[in-house]
Amino acid sequence: MRPFNFSPGPATLPDEVLEQARDELLDWHGSGASIMEVSHRGRDFGACAAEAEADLRALLAIPDHYRVLFLQGGATGQFAAVPLNLAEADEIADYLDTGHWSRRAAHEARRFCRVHIAADAAASNQCAVPEAGSLRLTPGAAYLHYTPNETIGGLEFPYVPESPAPLVADMTSTILSRPIEVARYGLIYASAQKNIGPAGLCVVIVREDLLARPARRAPAVLNYGLMAADDSLLNTPPTLSWYIAGLVLKWLRRQGGLARMAERNRAKAERLYRAIDGSGFYYNPIAPACRSWMNVPFTLPRPGLDEPFVAEAAHAGLLHLKGHRSVGGIRASLYNAMPPEGVDALVAFMDDFAHRHR
Numbered sequence: 001m002r003p004f005n006f007s008p009g010p011a012t013l014p015d016e017v018l019e020q021a022r023d024e025l026l027d028w029h030g031s032g033a034s035i036m037e038v039s040h041r042g043r044d045f046g047a048c049a050a051e052a053e054a055d056l057r058a059l060l061a062i063p064d065h066y067r068v069l070f071l072q073g074g075a076t077g078q079f080a081a082v083p084l085n086l087a088e089a090d091e092i093a094d095y096l097d098t099g100h101w102s103r104r105a106a107h108e109a110r111r112f113c114r115v116h117i118a119a120d121a122a123a124s125n126q127c128a129v130p131e132a133g134s135l136r137l138t139p140g141a142a143y144l145h146y147t148p149n150e151t152i153g154g155l156e157f158p159y160v161p162e163s164p165a166p167l168v169a170d171m172t173s174t175i176l177s178r179p180i181e182v183a184r185y186g187l188i189y190a191s192a193q194k195n196i197g198p199a200g201l202c203v204v205i206v207r208e209d210l211l212a213r214p215a216r217r218a219p220a221v222l223n224y225g226l227m228a229a230d231d232s233l234l235n236t237p238p239t240l241s242w243y244i245a246g247l248v249l250k251w252l253r254r255q256g257g258l259a260r261m262a263e264r265n266r267a268k269a270e271r272l273y274r275a276i277d278g279s280g281f282y283y284n285p286i287a288p289a290c291r292s293w294m295n296v297p298f299t300l301p302r303p304g305l306d307e308p309f310v311a312e313a314a315h316a317g318l319l320h321l322k323g324h325r326s327v328g329g330i331r332a333s334l335y336n337a338m339p340p341e342g343v344d345a346l347v348a349f350m351d352d353f354a355h356r357h358r
């Protein structure tokens with residue numbers, strides 16, 4: 001068995017998926033070549049690509065009037081692509097600022113349109129999202145952007161914001177963790193390297209009417225309309241990442257789909273938060289209703305304990321628990337591919353560590 005890997009992303013992938021990729025690496029389905037060695041316009045990759053989209057559509061119950069794009073440039077590319085495609089330079093886009101990634105998104109958007117921060121989480125020191133009724137929305141805004149899960153802060157929206165403008169969500173660290181109602185969104189984007197597959201791919205789910213804008217300022221590789229017209233094959237896509245994402249999506253369907261994943265993810269997160277809250281040693285500051293299922297940051301009573309915690313955990317087969325460099329502390333990421341046994345092992349280690357270092 002491999003050690004449990006709590007990396008925030010690129011993150012652990014299911015063993016079954018890696019084993020299948022290994023087995024198919026030299027010869028994909030008797031074709032005599034691996035999938036990364038053939039044309040992205042050929043039959044073999046075409047089959048992989050179409051199946052990945054069909055499985056994503058089935059898992060998320062994506063309505064027919066939404067297009068799915070498989071792009072490059074990561075979520076950071078989408079920080080620019082969203083305003084370039086959905087706003088003109090003189091239009092206002094509303095943003096909710098709830099931490100590092102939503103702030104990065106707003107900062108990038110300012111280069112391409114006018115940005116209005118419709119609410120932020122400053123009053124709670126980023127420990128609770130703004131109340132649903134407190135959003136100061138701009139009449140006629142091009143869109144409302146938010147980050148349902150802040151990967152670094154471990155802060156998650158317990159509700160879906162409402163706006164007359166199309167709702168845009170950076171779901172990089174929460175997509176596929178539970179069912180969602182796609183029809184509430186104008187556009188969803190997610191970098192792959194947490195719950196979808198390896199890095200290199202960014203999935204965009206966009207309502208068809210939003211593709212009608214000419215988006216003349218958007219470079220072709222970030223232009224939704226052009227990419228949709230070419231089934232994301234306007235240029236060479238990251239074929240290996242797309243193929244492995246397809247294997248992950250099949251694995252998710254074999255697990256029973258997103259309702260099943262939601263039960264499992266909720267139980268994993270609750271187990272870890274209970275252990276933190278009951279320890280009298282570890283601390284997570286986030287308001288209980290806004291605690292992330294995917295990223296659980298916590299601190300130890302003395303900063304000097306971070307290093308021995310991370311080192312001893314690694315020795316015990318619990319990898320990559322160091323918190324983000326900007327905030328320090330510890331962070332355990334519990335994406336779909338982290339089995340409940342990984343959380344059990346982490347909790348047991350945490351108990352033992354706390355007893356030894358009180």
Ligand code: PMP
Pocket residue numbers: 009073074075076077101147149150151152170171172173191192
């Ligand atoms: N948004 C969120 C919520 C993220 O967690 C990350 C990466 N950790 C990003 C955006 C940036 O993704 P990328 O590095 O793929 O551009």
